[in-house]
Amino acid sequence: MSALARGSASAPAPAPAPAPARRAEGVTFPRVLRSEWIKLRSLRSTTLTLAAGLAAMVGMAVLVALVRNGQWDRMTVAQRQSVSVSYDVHVGGRFLGQLLIGVVGVLVVTGEYATGMIRATLAAVPRRLPVLAAKLTLLCALLLSTTLVASFAAWFAGSGIMSAHWSASLSDAGVLRAVIGQAVVLTATALLGASLGFLLRNTAAAIATLFGIVLVLPVVGQLWSAVAPYLPPNALESFALASVDAPALSPWAGLALFAGFTAVVLAGGIWTLLRKDA
Amino acid sequence: MIDVTDLTKRYGGRLAVDALSFRVEPGRVTGFLGPNGAGKSTTMRMIVGLDAPSGGVARVNGRVYREHRAPLREVGVLLEARALHPGRSARDHLRALAATHGIPARRVERAIDLVGLREVAGKRAGAYSLGMGQRLGIAAALLGDPSTVILDEPVNGLDPEGVLWVRTLLRGLAAEGRTVFLSSHLMSEMALTADHLVVIGRGRLIADLPVEELTRRAARDSVLVRTPDATTLRERLAGPGVAVASGARGELEVSGMTSAQIGAVARDHGLTLHELTPRRATLEEAFMELTRDAVEYEAVAA
Numbered sequence: 001m002s003a004l005a006r007g008s009a010s011a012p013a014p015a016p017a018p019a020p021a022r023r024a025e026g027v028t029f030p031r032v033l034r035s036e037w038i039k040l041r042s043l044r045s046t047t048l049t050l051a052a053g054l055a056a057m058v059g060m061a062v063l064v065a066l067v068r069n070g071q072w073d074r075m076t077v078a079q080r081q082s083v084s085v086s087y088d089v090h091v092g093g094r095f096l097g098q099l100l101i102g103v104v105g106v107l108v109v110t111g112e113y114a115t116g117m118i119r120a121t122l123a124a125v126p127r128r129l130p131v132l133a134a135k136l137t138l139l140c141a142l143l144l145s146t147t148l149v150a151s152f153a154a155w156f157a158g159s160g161i162m163s164a165h166w167s168a169s170l171s172d173a174g175v176l177r178a179v180i181g182q183a184v185v186l187t188a189t190a191l192l193g194a195s196l197g198f199l200l201r202n203t204a205a206a207i208a209t210l211f212g213i214v215l216v217l218p219v220v221g222q223l224w225s226a227v228a229p230y231l232p233p234n235a236l237e238s239f240a241l242a243s244v245d246a247p248a249l250s251p252w253a254g255l256a257l258f259a260g261f262t263a264v265v266l267a268g269g270i271w272t273l274l275r276k277d278a
Numbered sequence: 279m280i281d282v283t284d285l286t287k288r289y290g291g292r293l294a295v296d297a298l299s300f301r302v303e304p305g306r307v308t309g310f311l312g313p314n315g316a317g318k319s320t321t322m323r324m325i326v327g328l329d330a331p332s333g334g335v336a337r338v339n340g341r342v343y344r345e346h347r348a349p350l351r352e353v354g355v356l357l358e359a360r361a362l363h364p365g366r367s368a369r370d371h372l373r374a375l376a377a378t379h380g381i382p383a384r385r386v387e388r389a390i391d392l393v394g395l396r397e398v399a400g401k402r403a404g405a406y407s408l409g410m411g412q413r414l415g416i417a418a419a420l421l422g423d424p425s426t427v428i429l430d431e432p433v434n435g436l437d438p439e440g441v442l443w444v445r446t447l448l449r450g451l452a453a454e455g456r457t458v459f460l461s462s463h464l465m466s467e468m469a470l471t472a473d474h475l476v477v478i479g480r481g482r483l484i485a486d487l488p489v490e491e492l493t494r495r496a497a498r499d500s501v502l503v504r505t506p507d508a509t510t511l512r513e514r515l516a517g518p519g520v521a522v523a524s525g526a527r528g529e530l531e532v533s534g535m536t537s538a539q540i541g542a543v544a545r546d547h548g549l550t551l552h553e554l555t556p557r558r559a560t561l562e563e564a565f566m567e568l569t570r571d572a573v574e575y576e577a578v579a580a
Contacts, residue, residue: 025379025422026348035377042370043363111363119328119361120371120418124378126327126344277329 027125032134035124036108040138046107050143053100053186054150060096061154065161072165085159085168087241094182094240097150098189098214101143105190106206108135109197122278132273135194143190147183155179174242174251181239181251188236188255189214192262198269229254232261279304279457280325280426284334287320287481294320296481297334302459304425307452309472309489310461313569317481318461319358322430326355338426350379350422356415358430358461364404368395368414371403376421389417394443408435416444426457433467445471465565469493479569495564500533501540504553514547515540528552 040046068083075083112118125131159168170176192213196206214233221228228234229248238244238254249257280302287295295317302308312318323329325336327343335342339352346352362371372386390399393413398406403414412435419427427448433441448471452458462468468475469489477485485492505511508528515522520534532540537554544551 025351025381027378028380031378031380035374038370038374038377039363039366042367042374043365045365115363116357116361117363117366119323119357120375122328123326123355123357123361124350124375126346126349275330277323 027127027130029130029134032125032130033137036131036134036138040108040142043111045111046104049100049107050104050146053097053104054146056100057094057097057147057150057182057186058154058157060094061158062161065158068162069165080165083166084242085162085166094185095215097147098186099211101147101186102189102193102210102214103207104143105139105193106197106203106210108139109194110201110203110206113197113201114203118278128273129270132198132270136191139190139194140187143187144183147186148180151179151182151186154182172242177251178240178242181241181255184255185236185240188258188262192258192265195262195266195269198273199265201272230257232258279339280428280459281337281340282321282325282334283336285321285324285331285336286333287317287324287329288332294481295324295331298478298481298483299334300476300483300486302426302457302476303474304457305452305455306473307448307458307460307471308474308476309468310459310476310478311465311468311565312461312463312478312484314463316478316569318463318478319430320481321478322355322428322459322461323357325428326353328357348379348422350375350381350424352422352424353426353428354419354422354424355427356412356419356429356432358434360411360415362403362411362414362418365402367400368403368406368417369399371414372417372421375418379422381421385421385423389421392420393417409437409440412436413440416447424456427451427459429458429460431462432460433462441467465562469561477565477568484568492564492568493561499536500531500557501535501537502553502555502557503530503532503540503551504528505530505544505549505551507549510547511544511549514543514549531557 072080112121121131122128155170159166162168168175170179189210193206193210196209197203200206200209217231217233218228221231221234235249235254236258238249239251239258241251244250244254248254282301283299285295285298286293298317298321310318310321320329321336324331325338325343326349338346343349343353366374368390369386372389373383376383376386390396393416395410395413395417398410403411406414412432416429416432419429429448432444432448436444448458448460452473460471472489474488475485475492476483477487502525503511506528508524508530512522512524512530515530515532515535520532523531525531535543537556541551541554
């Protein structure tokens with residue numbers, strides 16, 4: 001028996017022929033996916049950040065709705081008409097959740113580089129690309145499902161609180177897409193974060209770059225309105241809005257532009273992963 | 279089996295590993311020896327595909343590492359720097375690695391028992407001592423029951439009991455017919471664990487020899503002589519096959535003569551001797567001698 005099977009290393013014995021079950025052992029994509037799932041759920045840093053992001057989505061929606069209710073008596077008629085449930089609840093409450101969930105995407109990758117875990121990971125999966133594919137697949141599935149729940153929770157909580165003064169329904173034009181779109185926007189942000197993680201291999205650098213893109217680029221857009229619709233964060237935002245006014249890109253065009261931008265960053269991340277020493 | 283052929287690694291203008299070729303055979307423990315900065319870790323990282331060679335090739339069990347379908351079954355590796363997330367428990371760390379190959383959970387538990395981490399397996403690895411971290415690294419290396427084991431400085435941070443445990447474990451693995459390749463900068467540790475040595479310095483192969491042969495080389499005797507008449511004695515001792523080196527004031531180190539012969543020469547010329555001590559070079563000295571020219575960062579005498 002082998003040292004492992006024997007449970008002790010003191011008495012040498014001849015190595016056995018591998019059992020048939022052993023021969024089936026090898027790297028496959030579902031196995032790498034399972035490995036990444038174990039890694040993700042066994043770290044407090046990622047699970048807590050995700051929980052905080054989801055809580056922030058719902059919490060901010062509730063907060064914004066309460067503030068609008070409180071302002072009702074002091075609003076002019078024009079101001080009352082300008083308030084949109086889907087816009088205020090979702091956009092007003094989004095940024096904190098978007099940043100936190102973007103950080104989840106970054107941490108899933110840079111957490112491994114910062115600690116040296118990446119060397120164990122890549123020694124187990126030396127072809128490397130399955131690791132990246134598994135991380136992105138897992139982020140997609142986990143974040144899309146959880147943020148979808150949080151987005152609907154935020155919408156119902158927010159519209160419920162505001163229902164005394166403003167009426168809104170999921171069946172209103174564009175609203176359902178915008179509520180689902182909110183989850184897509186957050187997940188897309190996390191995928192950009194993970195791509196930046198593969199490209200930069202450093203938590204601080206990747207988070208700073210992600211925040212720069214999400215928070216600073218829109219400010220650039222305010223200074224230079226001609227390019228504003230084409231800035232990736234602005235384009236992405238279209239997908240979470242019930243109605244979009246020109247010159248902003250349509251929801252699908254906006255999503256496509258952001259996906260293209262992320263794909264370019266991801267291509268750089270793939271190149272770095274495959275070409276650079278771990 | 280590990281086959282390294284003309285392996286080269288260049289960082290900018292500096293050659294960290296310079297056309298290195300050697301073979302590590304199964305069924306024995308092969309020590310990878312060299313001063314710090316000699317290129318041992320870089321070579322090991324290239325063998326398991328973490329660093330890409332600038333030239334040459336490293337094969338394990340006949341194939342380049344990344345070509346293996348189940349690399350953990352072929353090669354278990356412990357790298358010098360910790361390769362784990364401090365926020366994850368030993369059990370979760372091992373389970374995540376095992377999952378990539380479909381290795382069942384009971385083998386994870388066996389690996390935990392093998393390295394004696396049962397009590398702390400559920401605790402965050404960040405709270406482990408250096409020695410416990412090394413044990414976890416060894417558990418990860420043995421997870422796939424590999425036929426080749428590569429360990430970079432495995433006894434670093436272990437207490438004497440742990441050092442003995444690693445030595446017994448590695449000898450047992452070799453006795454089972456596995457290939458065991460471990461690096462160290464400590465000759466004394468190697469002398470006790472290894473059967474064969476691959477010695478490198480400044481990225482180049484210096485020696486590839488059985489430990490016994492190095493022991494034989496080290497047995498070259500010399501005699502330490504202390505005398506107030508060092509200069510005169512030195513002249514009188516000179517002859518074919520005799521080497522005399524001056525040490526501190528009034529000290530000579532003589533090789534090629536026995537202490538009895540030196541004593542006779544001193545008496546014949548009426549010279550005073552204060553000390554006449556036969557010396558045997560230690561393995562450590564033999565290693566230093568072997569690598570002297572290759573020490574990258576030698577201490578500069580003031």
